[in-house]
Amino acid sequence: MTVLKLACATIVLTVVSTVLMLIPNWNGPAASTAAGPIDDLLTVTIVMSCFVFSLVMVALIYFVWRWRAKPGDLSDGEPIHGNTKLEIAWTLIPTIMVLFLGGYSWVVLDEIEGKEPDRMVVDVYSQQFQWSFDYREQDATSYELHVPVGRQVEFRMHALDVIHSFWVPEWRVKKDNVPGVTTHLFVTPNKTGSFQLICTELCGAGHGVMRAPVVVESQAAFEKWVRQQDSVPDRPADGKDV
Ligand SMILES: [Cu+2]
Structure with a gap:
C-alpha cells in the first residue's frame, strides 16, 4: 500500500514539475528547420528529468520522515547488506533512459545535418573578437551574415586564433570553430528577419x-546584397576537414 502511495506521489510530482518546467519557452523564437526536432528533444529530456527528480524527491522525503531518529536515540543505524533487486533496478532504468536519449539525439542530429545537394557554402572566419564571412562562389566578403531563406547553408568554419563557437539562438544549432581544422555546420533558415550571431566559447576579454548581425532574406534581396560586397580577401590555408 505504501509503495502504491509513493508511486502515486511520484506520478503527481512528475506531472506538476513537468507542467511548470514546460511553461517557459526555453529556446525562444524558432527560425530554422532544425528548431522543431531540437525543441522536441528538449521537451522529452525535460519530461524524463522531471520523472527522475520526482522519484528521488519522493523517496528522500519519505525515508527522512519514516526512519527519523526518535528524540534521545543516539544509537547507530542497523547495518544493511544490500538489495540485489533494487541494485539491478537502479542500474537498468538509468541505463535504458540514457541509451534512449543518446539514440534519439543521434536520430535528430542525423536529420538536421542531412546535406542538400543545392546548399550554399559560406566560409566563416572567427578571431578575437570579430566574425567575417566569405562567399567564395559569389566572390564576396562581409562582416554581416546574409543568407537566403529556405535554402540550406553549409558553414565552413575557421578559427584564426583561439576556439570560438558559432550560435544563432533562433536556428538552435551551434558548433565550435577550432584553430587548425575546418568544422562544418548545416542549417536551413525558414524565417526571414534579423538575428544575431553570438560567440559561445569564452575566447578572451x-x-x-563578439557578435555579428544575421539577415535572412529572399533570394533576390540576397543576390542584390552580395553583389555590393567587396571581393574575398587573402586568407590562411584551410585546416583539415573534421
Ligand atoms: Cu567568444
Missing part, C-alpha cells in the same frame, strides 16, 4: 561583444 572581448568575448561578450
